[in-house]
Structure formats: C-alpha cells, structure tokens
Amino acid sequence: AKIVFEEPDGTERAIDIASGQSIMEGAVRNGIVGIDADCGGACSCATCMVYVPEDWLARLPAKDSTEQSMLEFCPHVQANSRLSCQIQVSDALDGLRLKVPQSQQ
Numbered sequence: 001a002k003i004v005f006e007e008p009d010g011t012e013r014a015i016d017i018a019s020g021q022s023i024m025e026g027a028v029r030n031g032i033v034g035i036d037a038d039c040g041g042a043c044s045c046a047t048c049m050v051y052v053p054e055d056w057l058a059r060l061p062a063k064d065s066t067e068q069s070m071l072e073f074c075p076h077v078q079a080n081s082r083l084s085c086q087i088q089v090s091d092a093l094d095g096l097r098l099k100v101p102q103s104q105q
C-alpha cells in the first residue's frame with residue numbers, strides 16, 4: 001500500500017509498504033525522518049509515534065491496551081496519535097497520510 005509521510009520539515013514522501021509489515025518497518029527501511037523506533041517494534045519505546053488525519057482514524061485497526069499505555073509516554077501525544085509499529089499494513093490502508101512529530105523526545 002502507498003503511505004504518504006509528512007516529515008518534520010514539511011517534506012512529503014510517498015512510499016510503498018508491503019502488506020503484513022508494520023508502518024514503522026516500512027518507514028525505517030525507507031529512511032523516513034523522525035521515526036526513531038528505538039525498540040525495533042516491540043511497543044516499548046514510544047518513539048515511532050505518528051499523527052493520523054481525522055478521516056483515517058476509524059479506518060485503522062484499533063489500539064490495544066499496550067499501545068494505549070505506551071502512548072502516554074510520548075511527550076507530544078495528541079488525540080490522533082498512534083504508534084506506527086503497531087499498525088500492520090494492508091491494502092485497505094492505501095493512500096493513508098501520516099504526519100511525523102517535530103520530535104519524539
């Protein structure tokens with residue numbers, strides 16, 4: 001699926017991520033700026049946070065309780081924040097746009 005990222009400096013980059021991979025894996029592999037992903041996808045670092053546009057929030061797989069509690073450790077968390085390592089890509093996500101926070105720290 002094609003996923004568009006808005007990097008912290010406003011640059012937009014569209015990348016293809018294979019179904020079954022997480023958004024974080026695809027982003028890191030393609031060098032998207034601002035997705036630190038220090039824990040490598042174990043849902044324990046809270047540095048892979050992204051902002052999801054309103055119209056996409058309900059279309060993503062729901063957060064589990066681990067993701068919910070890890071999000072509380074993100075200093076720049078908003079109501080539309082998700083951890084990108086916890087979202088598996090599928091064809092249904094084609095065209096998803098995500099904003100990377102200015103900083104994960």
Ligand code: FES
Pocket residue numbers: 024037038039040041042043044045046047048070083084085086
């Ligand atoms: Fe660490 Fe997502 S990569 S919480």
